[in-house]
Amino acid sequence: MHTKFSIATLGSQPETLAALSDLIIDTVANGGSVSFMHPLAPEQAQAFWQASLAAADRGERVILGAYDGPLLISTVTLLLDCPPNQPHRAEIAKMMTRMQYRGQGAARMLLQEAERIAAERGKTLLTLDTAEDEGAAGLYDKMGYHRTGVIPDFALKPYGGLTGTIIYWKKIGRM
Template sequence: MSAIEINALRSSPEIREWLSEILIETVAHGGSVSFMHPLQAKAADAFWDDALAAAGREERIILGAWDGDVLAATVTLLLDCPPNQPHRAEIAKMMTRRSHRGRGIATALMRTAEQLAVRRNRTLLVLDTATDGGASGLYEKLGFTLAGEIPDYAFKPHGGLSGALFYWKRIGG
């Protein structure tokens, strides 16, 4: 298997197509990433068009992990925090293609996102994940602390409510 290369994704029709494909696959298999199944390509494309435009304005960084010319995983670092929280950033849309899971790719992406946040003088990272079927194990392994759970926070992609677990981590100290 070839080495994984991580880089910041820039807007192009091809990149948008890769990102939409991962998002639709993730949602179809029950990943809680803000959308319901079935996620239409048009809605996925619209989401990534906006997200990539925000990345172009440096309000966020959308990282991609490439296995050759296949986008294997992505994570977003949200930098556009309110004026009284310039030290904070948020992790979102952590998704690894099913064919590439269990190989440490999400871990590598999270570490890169953290380094980039530190370089932008961020000292606090936050994220949330579904209680039911989320990725709390991954985040706890990466040193995030659980702040708490909010019950019935969001619907799972195939229906039924799940709580959400909120995590934080001090970085760059």
């Protein structure tokens, strides 16, 4: 089922910026906890991705996209620029799939590719956090991530009301 999507490493081309902005606006509007409140203004979405893509261009992170033909349907970010005393660690962030493409394996495919790239860069530990309410906990549980615990009342949900965040970790590559 996964093979119908292609994966690409994203850089700061105008069409990529537009597609990522559209995707995060769609995600927030559907209640996804990805740092922003609904309604997410296009300028705010673009400013976020512009800075993120610039960081990717500098090699500080890798932004992956899954495509159905020309349409960007899912993305994940691998944050590589951890502090000097954590050169072995990377973080998974901004995992989201367009609403009508959910449940078709895009997130799993992207996460596997992010893990492969992280291991290739010598990373041995991945960490992430996801909202307790309507987050991606089920995905990370299935992908072998360990739950460390919950921080209560960590963030506002896109339509208001607090949610806790669940902290996850996974060892990868060579120990």
